[in-house]
Amino acid sequence: MTKRLSVKDVRVGEGRKFDLILAPVITEKSTQGSEHNQVTFRVPMTATKPEIRVAVEKLFNVKVLAVNTLRQAGKIKRFRGQLGKRINTKKAIVTLAEGDSIDVTSGL
DSSP: OOOOOOTTTSOOOHHHHHHHOOEEOOSHHHHHHGGGTEEEEEEOTTOOHHHHHHHHHHHHOOOEEEEEEEEEOOOEEEETTEEEEOOOEEEEEEEEOTTOOOOTTSOO
């Protein structure tokens, strides 16, 4: 088992923390996660779990218990008869401590 990095071990600059959280994901499935104290964000493909953890804790002043990430490959779709590809995305599902919450409908 690998050593879990604490907030003090990972250095995220002031500007970088805003670059790590691109947007909240507001779908039916992600709103069901709010029942379990989870919030879903879209993050850059290069973001790591410890960086995401630190960024969420600093931006929203909450305690993060866990970060799960997934890489979603872009679909190949047709648009006006032409083939095109959607972009690849990475999502982070952040589990918050009991009593903490993030309101994704309001901005920072």
